[in-house]
Amino acid sequence: MNPFEYQRAEDVATAVATVSGNENAAFLGGGTNLVDHLKLGVATPNLLVDVSGLPLDRVESLPDGGLRIGAAVRNSDAAADPRIRRDYPMLAEALLSGASAQVRNLATMGGNLLQRTRCVYFQDVTTPCNKRVPGSGCSALRGYHRYHAILGASEHCVAVHPSDLAVALVALDAVVQVSGPDGDRAVPVTDLYRLPGDAPERDTVLERGELITAIDLPVLPMAARSGYRKVRDRASYAFALVSVAAAVDLFDNGTIRDVRIAFGGVAHKPWRAYRAEDALRGRPTTAEAFDDAANAELRDARPLRDNVFKLRMARGALVAALQHLTGADR
Amino acid sequence: MDAEITLHVDGTARHVTVDARTTLLDALRERLGVMAPKKGCDHGQCGSCTVLLNDRRVITCLVLAVAHDGARIVTAEGLAQDDHLHPVQQAFIDHDGFQCGYCTPGQICSAVGMLKEAEAGWPSAVSDLAAAEVRLSPAEIRERMSGNLCRCGAYAGIVAAIQQAAR
Ligand SMILES: Cc1cc2nc3c(=O)[nH]c(=O)nc-3n(C[C@H](O)[C@H](O)[C@H](O)COP(=O)(O)OP(=O)(O)OC[C@H]3O[C@@H](n4cnc5c(N)ncnc54)[C@H](O)[C@@H]3O)c2cc1C
Ligand code: SF4
Ligand code: FES
Ligand code: FES
Numbered sequence: 001m002n003p004f005e006y007q008r009a010e011d012v013a014t015a016v017a018t019v020s021g022n023e024n025a026a027f028l029g030g031g032t033n034l035v036d037h038l039k040l041g042v043a044t045p046n047l048l049v050d051v052s053g054l055p056l057d058r059v060e061s062l063p064d065g066g067l068r069i070g071a072a073v074r075n076s077d078a079a080a081d082p083r084i085r086r087d088y089p090m091l092a093e094a095l096l097s098g099a100s101a102q103v104r105n106l107a108t109m110g111g112n113l114l115q116r117t118r119c120v121y122f123q124d125v126t127t128p129c130n131k132r133v134p135g136s137g138c139s140a141l142r143g144y145h146r147y148h149a150i151l152g153a154s155e156h157c158v159a160v161h162p163s164d165l166a167v168a169l170v171a172l173d174a175v176v177q178v179s180g181p182d183g184d185r186a187v188p189v190t191d192l193y194r195l196p197g198d199a200p201e202r203d204t205v206l207e208r209g210e211l212i213t214a215i216d217l218p219v220l221p222m223a224a225r226s227g228y229r230k231v232r233d234r235a236s237y238a239f240a241l242v243s244v245a246a247a248v249d250l251f252d253n254g255t256i257r258d259v260r261i262a263f264g265g266v267a268h269k270p271w272r273a274y275r276a277e278d279a280l281r282g283r284p285t286t287a288e289a290f291d292d293a294a295n296a297e298l299r300d301a302r303p304l305r306d307n308v309f310k311l312r313m314a315r316g317a318l319v320a321a322l323q324h325l326t327g328a329d330r
Numbered sequence: 331m332d333a334e335i336t337l338h339v340d341g342t343a344r345h346v347t348v349d350a351r352t353t354l355l356d357a358l359r360e361r362l363g364v365m366a367p368k369k370g371c372d373h374g375q376c377g378s379c380t381v382l383l384n385d386r387r388v389i390t391c392l393v394l395a396v397a398h399d400g401a402r403i404v405t406a407e408g409l410a411q412d413d414h415l416h417p418v419q420q421a422f423i424d425h426d427g428f429q430c431g432y433c434t435p436g437q438i439c440s441a442v443g444m445l446k447e448a449e450a451g452w453p454s455a456v457s458d459l460a461a462a463e464v465r466l467s468p469a470e471i472r473e474r475m476s477g478n479l480c481r482c483g484a485y486a487g488i489v490a491a492i493q494q495a496a497r
């Protein structure tokens with residue numbers, strides 16, 4: 001491991017100034033992803049600014065009735081929060097489906113959002129990887145890529161974003177509050193993550209030194225009927241092959257008034273399924289309608305040699321999630 | 331960079347100078363000789379390094395020791411009261427909750443932390459989120475303990491032990 005200095009952040013402004021002024025500095029949250037990368041040589045900062053102790057550790061109600069989750073709130077505390085469980089169950093379920101209890105007790109909300117891909121080549125410094133070393137090539141294209149993208153990828157990178165939390169947040173139209181060297185800004189989570197294009201080294205639109213301070217959840221009554229479904233190689237403590245976050249609002253006659261859908265495990269970013277949503281509004285809650293929605297979203301999917309199965313898996317996960325939420329599976 | 335930190339380990343204040351790169355697991359094992367937490371994977375994937383950090387179960391292989399100056403740590407060695415084993419320790423013996431024993435200190439710390447979480451009403455991925463109280467069914471115990479792997483496959487005994495300790 002490269003040597004580095006460790007600093008406890010005194011306040012947001014100082015932390016931002018320190019990291020934006022030193023291109024080899026990094027924020028440290030719970031460390032569950034960054035410390036792994038220090039060990040692997042994937043990250044080689046010379047200064048860590050620990051933001052996990054900043055007073056960003058509360059879940060507060062917003063004046064409009066929404067909820068603000070501080071960036072330093074631990075994943076386990078957010079998942080146990082009664083307001084989140086009641087008003088945004090898909091969010092609690094997404095958090096609880098991630099990692100293990102011992103990791104969730106450390107992991108912060110900000111760190112979860114900015115964790116990096118689990119692509120094995122990204123984590124192995126002996127192999128080419130455009131995300132780690134721009135221009136070196138993508139080992140996954142013809143290598144081990146079961147876990148990789150079927151939507152929105154490029155020839156430069158086919159990695160997926162690993163966060164379950166982020167999938168629920170894009171479905172909920174959540175917004176991250178960010179403090180940077182040029183002041184504060186609000187970034188919708190649907191705009192936070194990038195597709196790889198020809199610059200896969202950039203996961204998000206955040207600039208160096210920008211600190212996530214909070215996640216804001218808008219008022220969304222339909223989210224009370226929502227859930228998160230995750231498909232993986234084992235029942236627990238594994239990353240998603242495919243996941244679905246969904247919320248449904250029904251008319252009295254049982255047809256769909258409104259719906260929110262996002263996929264995880266399919267793209268370089270958590271994938272908001274606008275086409276599937278459009279296909280469902282006004283439709284009855286039938287298997288046929290759900291299938292049409294999956295078709296609409298997956299029409300442009302380009303699976304790789306060894307992840308064609310994700311097409312059926314994504315379709316199956318979406319249909320099952322919608323059947324569960326609408327009671328059609330009972 | 332070196333830093334002088336204090337860790338309160340199993341009831342004793344321990345002062346130690348660590349390089350910033352030292353994980354909490356290495357500080358405990360290599361610097362303080364506290365061998366209860368085990369190094370299985372060193373990447374957060376097995377749970378054998380689990381301790382209670384300020385009353386919460388955490389892995390120690392992906393945390394930096396410098397970040398936890400002043401922390402209260404309880405390892406499996408610190409759970410017994412005088413000559414009395416902790417009920418979770420006794421339950422692991424009663425139900426053959428181990429074979430080689432390598433994962434056991436982590437399993438036991440994890441179980442102790444898990445019982446507290448369940449008592450506080452924390453849900454798991456298999457819970458009904460609307461329920462205020464947690465009933466520790468075998469399915470709940472398996473999900474809540476999924477962060478602790480056992481290469482000997484002593485899972486059946488581990489679940490039975492935790493069911494006993496939960497009563
Ligand atoms: C074995 C294992 C299994 C896992 N399984 C899952 C899973 O199934 N699903 C899932 O979603 N996750 C999973 N994870 C990942 C885990 O959720 C993340 O490691 C964790 O959420 C990261 O949070 P942290 O606070 O520890 O971040 P850190 O490791 O401290 O930081 C991660 C990154 O975020 C940056 N950062 C931290 N805080 C901020 C901030 N406030 N503003 C700006 N930048 C910041 C850091 O500089 C760093 O680049 C798993 C992890 C492990 C080890
Ligand atoms: S998929 Fe992306 S992260 Fe993986 S090897 Fe290719 S460039 Fe690197
Ligand atoms: S050694 Fe820490 S989780 Fe495996
Ligand atoms: S008892 Fe041998 S690893 Fe669990």
